[in-house]
Amino acid sequence: MFLLAALAIAAADVTAVARPLPGGLPEREPAAVGMSAERLATIDRVVQRGIEAGGYPGASLVVGRKGYAIWQRGYGTLDWTRTSRVTANESLYDLASLTKVVATTTALMVLFDQGKVELDAPVSTYLPEFSGGLKDQVTVRHLLTHRAGLSAGRELWRMASTPAEARAAVISSPINCTPGACYEYSDLGADLLGFIAEAVSGESLEGLLQKQVFRKLAMNDTRFRLSDADAARTAPTEIAPPRGYPLRGEVHDENAYALGGVAGHAGLFSTAADLARFARMVLQGGELEGVRVLTPEAVARMTAVATPPGLPEQRSLGWDIDSPFSRARGKGYPRGSFGHTGFTGCSLWIDPFSRTFHVLLSNRVHPRTRESIVALYEDVGTRAADAVMGFDFERLRGPVPPR
Template identity: 55%
Template structure:
């Protein structure tokens, strides 16, 4: 079957920008060329999937365990997981979800719930439904790329960033290291409204690099999207190519993660979960990055922009548990995985968050657990002590019906992690009793939020606030002073990061830079 150029297909299907046309043309072309699996039909080359209602090139992820007891899990307790995820749909927190729990190289639960949208005509969610990962990009994308480059001796974690990016220099910036960017201790603000001020990805990049620090490097903790973006620039500079191409070549391709990409091709849009209207775009998004600043950066950014499926992420999670290897393919050294996932500052590891028995990781994960969340309603947690991982993908930002959707996703994430740990029956140090606060369903005391919720579109998801200082320890952002205060704070709580959930009210910084305005970042 002749290959139809990705640009022609994207244009025919109504692609609205150059972002979604060529970034993954090679992968899209490979899948589209499989004869009998995708038929190219007359009307400008629209694709028709012919295998089990999905693209044939999609990965199935980890094999499903035939007997979960063989990998030390309780089938009865795993049944709780389905009730937890379904509870979030019933509460109006999200229209559908894709979840996988894995142990000892097998998936012990893998299934979809609900639909891609609230419409009864919408496709049902399955393991091959594609979700906008939001800030999971920081670890599955940017941090992973840095681990590969670190293995090759091309990255020095304690070298100043200006060594790789001369444009990021001057004053206190000269002291900022790669390690400080990874642990969010570089002194950068959480974010800025690039989508308002930049007129091209190149201009957005310049503005990121020109952002002034708000405190001395190493002295304060500020979860920063901008820091992740700068790390992405470092990857591209050192690798000599765009980050999405580097990751496809060195990680996703070798591992068989066929549905993980920035800038998803138009041919997979039909199975991609929609998000919402997000500025500066005035239309509902589907297959286009939800984050405004990632959009301003061209769709490939260090802090957001990656799309994937639960099936693909199960391969990634097992690779991490295996110490950088999966299916006979090694992409990262075992020592590097251990280095990057070990707690460094506060609750932060290098790029990763760690579990402190609260927040999205629940209260039962082991001391070595690490993971991350995404604002769109995604999360990935790995517990290497028990050879266990938990993946949840939702599009909770899509027309949520719950009055408190942030609480719904926060509760579901925490309870899902706890349920997975409780299903482990052969770990001598694992939990063996149901915690009193466990919210399995409404019968156990979980209060369902009201069914209605007002929603507004078109406003910035960032707001200005003052910095906070912590002498090397994690401290939260100060209260927002902008009119977008409630929306910004909801963004942090919805992400469910253990470090953000443990935050208390922040005190104003006494540093000279404390009066500088900043914008709150996403998780």
């Protein structure tokens, strides 16, 4: 629930700003795609209440359906100085773990399409140094579904003084159970996937993604490492991190920083408008505006349930379907939808049945008060999702796409 003791914020600071998205999607009114503007306006009130509660200074949102952006907003400001307004097409946010799906999983599926990566091949096929004992049983699929037996993470930033040392620490991580027999959401697994993509492609993860994904999709504001000019339009994150200085335009995650700012589990920055283009590509089976990034087969594999039946956590390849992290989908997104969240205050959820998605970006790790840091995930994100998906799905969804 929201904090009851909300802080007073000037109305001008929290008014939603609707602006065209030059790099985003074409716009349509909600009614043109069977959705209610009145119900979507609930999102404006919910997100603004989060600002008033001190949970974050601003947020960026795009709701899309049937290939159009139908509700796009910038709320509040990038930081608490109230000098830089948030816009959906210009404001950059640290995506944190959204990196796992927008970047790393996508890169692996590009290489799958190219016949360079087999999902059930041992990781040691591509990373010979990751071998010995139970490591020889770990497959690419295990990493993508968080079932490799790896721990959630290691404090690389305490262990390593260079990116090479951090990489070696990831590869030396132990396997704690028989691969495939247990589940633990793991940043280490995502990092290994990034290493695989680099080894197979002969390029950096950053270079591979720019060439094969982001440039093709005209996601011109999506990248790992930012320039000083980019930093000026980026939402700040931690005020007092272990690095000893406030973070703005530099990756929030300490382990991603230890890996050089480019990591499989975190490090990507983007705008809501760019992520809307990515979501539309996924909903269209890997193609956007005549440019193909993934085959329909790769998209279907990537977004279908990939974990054994009966487990309390359901995941696809990289993407979340039903787990403790999927609160951001609210109660309205149906089974078969998929998405992901990022610790900094970001979420992306996609429903292939009604061809609907929403992107919500914030910097909840830059709160006015520490007590309000959970405001986005615990209340704002789920309420926003419910506002997006509170419709008659039997009427809206149409034929179920192939999965």
